[in-house]
Amino acid sequence: MKKKWIAIGIVTILIVLIGVNVWNAQKATADLKVETTTLSKEVMTETVMIPGTLQLNKEQNVYYEMEKGEIAEILVEEGDEVEKGAELLRYENKQLNLEKRQNDLQIRSASLQLENLRKQHRKIDKELEKDKENELLQEEHDQIYLQEQMAVIDLEQSQIQTEVINEQMSNLTVKSKVDGTVLTVNEDATTEVMGEQPIIKIGSLNDYVVKGTISEYDALNVSVGQKAVLTSDAVPDKEWEGEVSFIGELPEDAGMPGLEQTDSTVLYPITITLDEKLNLKPGFKMLIEVITSEEEVDTLPIEAVEQEDDANYVYIVENGRAKRVEVKVGAVDPTKIEIVEGVEKDDEVIKNLPDNISDGAEVTVE
Numbered sequence: 001m002k003k004k005w006i007a008i009g010i011v012t013i014l015i016v017l018i019g020v021n022v023w024n025a026q027k028a029t030a031d032l033k034v035e036t037t038t039l040s041k042e043v044m045t046e047t048v049m050i051p052g053t054l055q056l057n058k059e060q061n062v063y064y065e066m067e068k069g070e071i072a073e074i075l076v077e078e079g080d081e082v083e084k085g086a087e088l089l090r091y092e093n094k095q096l097n098l099e100k101r102q103n104d105l106q107i108r109s110a111s112l113q114l115e116n117l118r119k120q121h122r123k124i125d126k127e128l129e130k131d132k133e134n135e136l137l138q139e140e141h142d143q144i145y146l147q148e149q150m151a152v153i154d155l156e157q158s159q160i161q162t163e164v165i166n167e168q169m170s171n172l173t174v175k176s177k178v179d180g181t182v183l184t185v186n187e188d189a190t191t192e193v194m195g196e197q198p199i200i201k202i203g204s205l206n207d208y209v210v211k212g213t214i215s216e217y218d219a220l221n222v223s224v225g226q227k228a229v230l231t232s233d234a235v236p237d238k239e240w241e242g243e244v245s246f247i248g249e250l251p252e253d254a255g256m257p258g259l260e261q262t263d264s265t266v267l268y269p270i271t272i273t274l275d276e277k278l279n280l281k282p283g284f285k286m287l288i289e290v291i292t293s294e295e296e297v298d299t300l301p302i303e304a305v306e307q308e309d310d311a312n313y314v315y316i317v318e319n320g321r322a323k324r325v326e327v328k329v330g331a332v333d334p335t336k337i338e339i340v341e342g343v344e345k346d347d348e349v350i351k352n353l354p355d356n357i358s359d360g361a362e363v364t365v366e
Helices: 002-030 094-130 135-172 186-191
Strands: 030-036 040-056 059-062 070-074 086-093 174-175 180-185 201-203 208-215 227-232 236-246 266-276 285-301 306-308 312-316 322-334 337-339 364-365
Touching: 040 266, 040 322, 086 201, 094 135, 174 337, 208 236, 208 312, 227 266, 266 285, 285 322
Parallel strands: 030 364
Antiparallel strands: 040 208, 040 285, 059 201, 070 086, 086 174, 180 201, 208 266, 227 236, 227 285, 236 266, 285 337, 306 312, 312 322, 322 337
């Protein structure tokens, strides 16, 4: 009997607790006070974030070229201002000098031989005028004429060789390809294996670009002419404006032997031209934010949208009750989100969603 009364007591307590909880829930739901908002026209931007490096826009690295011979003279010093076409250094190539001397002798020899054959040709022409029926003279004439033509060919070949040697000789003087400042001169670079270090480095310290790489997916949305905003961790409170000036048609390292591209390594080079001067140094790491689209659209505060699985919802106030509506969204930024469809311009959308909000709940708009 005692156990029966204990059981009845426990059941009674449970009923009371459940009733209290239901009453509290109904009371809390009935007391929901909310703020509402409506669609607002705002400019939304979509961006692509790209890591990059600050580099000189125009630069030239002059490496030691073993096949040209030994460096005879370096003609510039660090800090020199040079113009395009200015001489930087000269090589001395003893083998090429010997080939030039040999070629000069060949031309002299071919010229003397040709002149001798032409004299013989003129002489036998005169003899044939006096004795036109002489077959031996005619045969000798034809032979001399053939030798003369062969001598002309030999001379032309030597002259072509002269042009080749002169071109090689001119290449022994290395000239600047850009206007700029001589940044470094490293005479010891002539002893580096494979010329890994430049002997001379030239660049313009007033003309920078930022270079990076973008994935194949981002390359579909980024195009030349789009605006970009650049920042650097070294100067956290500063940003600079620029423009996409170049996107490579081929991925980096494409076609290079021994390098196989995989889906995860397909990257395209990109260059950003700066609209203003940066007081930074080449090599600084930069973050590039390319603006791929900029459009005025309907938006709501981001806290007004509830995400569940792959769907997005908002709550609209109708006749004092919250109505859950699925919406299609677009661009997002830290404070607002684009509403593509699902909400009309006059709909009152609950702004800050209470934790206990539910479809059909009674609400009071403050």
